[in-house]
Amino acid sequence: MSSSEQSGTGAEDQMSPSDIAALEAAFMEMLSSLEQPASTTTRDTLAAKASTTKAISSKVKLGLRASDIAFPSANNIYDHSPSAAFVLDNKMLNDFALAPRDPGLQMEQSDAAVGEFMRGRSLAKGSYPNSGSAPNDRSGEDNAACLLFFGAVDDDDSVPWTFVICDPARRRFLRAHPLYKKRLFVEPHHSAIPLYIAASGVHHEGLFATRSIAKDEVLFREPPLFLIIIPLEARLAMQFDKLTREWMPKRTQAALDALHTCWPGNDRFGRARTNIIGLDLPAMPQDPPRAGTVLGGLFQLASRANHSCAANVGFDWDYKTFQGSFKANRVIEAGEEIFFAYCDVNAPKEVRREELLRKYRFKCTCTRCGEI
Numbered sequence: 284m285s286s287s288e289q290s291g292t293g294a295e296d297q298m299s300p301s302d303i304a305a306l307e308a309a310f311m312e313m314l315s316s317l318e319q320p321a322s323t324t325t326r327d328t329l330a331a332k333a334s335t336t337k338a339i340s341s342k343v344k345l346g347l348r349a350s351d352i353a354f355p356s357a358n359n360i361y362d363h364s365p366s367a368a369f370v371l372d373n374k375m376l377n378d379f380a381l382a383p384r385d386p387g388l389q390m391e392q393s394d395a396a397v398g399e400f401m402r403g404r405s406l407a408k409g410s411y412p413n414s415g416s417a418p419n420d421r422s423g424e425d426n427a428a429c430l431l432f433f434g435a436v437d438d439d440d441s442v443p444w445t446f447v448i449c450d451p452a453r454r455r456f457l458r459a460h461p462l463y464k465k466r467l468f469v470e471p472h473h474s475a476i477p478l479y480i481a482a483s484g485v486h487h488e489g490l491f492a493t494r495s496i497a498k499d500e501v502l503f504r505e506p507p508l509f510l511i512i513i514p515l516e517a518r519l520a521m522q523f524d525k526l527t528r529e530w531m532p533k534r535t536q537a538a539l540d541a542l543h544t545c546w547p548g549n550d551r552f553g554r555a556r557t558n559i560i561g562l563d564l565p566a567m568p569q570d571p572p573r574a575g576t577v578l579g580g581l582f583q584l585a586s587r588a589n590h591s592c593a594a595n596v597g598f599d600w601d602y603k604t605f606q607g608s609f610k611a612n613r614v615i616e617a618g619e620e621i622f623f624a625y626c627d628v629n630a631p632k633e634v635r636r637e638e639l640l641r642k643y644r645f646k647c648t649c650t651r652c653g654e655i
């Protein structure tokens with residue numbers, strides 16, 4: 284799936300040491316701005332949020348420090364929660380869809396997850412046998428199929444993190460991100476997300492609104508489960524099951540396995556291809572025009588949404604906070620299915636249909652495309 288403005292590209296990845304140094308310096312600057320003490324306004328906002336989420340905070344025992352989730356916007360209901368748990372594992376999502384009026388059970392489960400989270404472990408590090416083509420890897424490590432663990436790692440697999448498979452240049456680029464090795468942003472609690480998963484009229488399952496959603500409302504924000512370079516290379520495809528089995532936390536593996544695949548067989552690569560969303564990354568100095576999208580992200584919630592050329596939400600990727608989000612582009616009624624566009628909706632119908640068929644193996648019958 285592509286984000287609204289971008290589609291996958293085959294960007295070249297030649298970065299000079301000075302390019303890399305400049306990017307790293309820019310990110311360090313960004314990091315220091317994120318670590319500024321909260322302003323009075325931000326503190327007031329946090330205090331107001333703390334009172335509105337009191338019921339949640341009393342049950343979710345989490346001690347995230349503001350600096351761990353230092354997101355500067357201070358204007359979104361899901362930001363900044365100091366009592367937040369990333370508890371969107373698949374079982375809980377299913378529970379949520381089946382029993383949306385039973386948040387108590389979910390709270391208990393999140394308590395357990397949060398307890399593990401707080402124990403904290405050092406970052407796991409690994410390399411993968413070199414498959415031979417890393418001409419611009421100046422990092423001193425020999426793994427061409429680069430793995431990058433972006434976020435905290437817990438041996439018990441219960442913490443939010445992002446698993447990245449990319450080329451050496453992008454790895455260095457991502458490493459310079461201020462959130463590297465830090466905890467990623469977490470939602471206050473998934474019962475605050477106005478969505479549930481249920482059978483879809485267009486395909487198997489989809490996301491639905493639990494209540495009326497206002498135009499421009501952000502439905503949720505979430506870090507990706509993993510990122511992978513686009514285009515998806517054959518050598519990564521062949522190693523993908525092994526890579527994920529060996530390096531991905533079991534919890535993330537389970538979340539990946541729970542997603543739909545539109546490709547024959549049951550391999551994880553097909554599952555990834557079905558569900559990946561193209562992400563806009565900051566342009567790198569040597570990038571050709573429109574090469575902003577160089578990574579695809581797989582998301583636990585966003586990847587559950589079906590496509591429509593008349594989508595009711597837009598997907599947004601915020602590289603600074605490492606979050607994907609859905610924003611309503613019109614009022615959405617309770618019970619309505621959430622749709623976002625996998626392709627460029629400004630392209631002619633025949634072009635859209637061809638792309639959706641080729642990449643996602645379905646014929647679009649949305650209100651704009653009509654019956655086949």
Ligand SMILES: C[S@@+](CC[C@H](N)C(=O)[O-])C[C@H]1O[C@@H](n2cnc3c(N)ncnc32)[C@H](O)[C@@H]1O
Pocket residue numbers: 483485486487488489542543544545557558586587588589590591642643644645646647648649
């Ligand atoms: C990211 S998944 C969407 C969630 C999926 N429906 C599920 O049950 O997990 C993408 C796949 O859903 C199906 N799909 C999405 N939108 C569709 C639509 N408008 N019509 C038919 N199939 C669709 C296609 O098989 C596509 O490859």
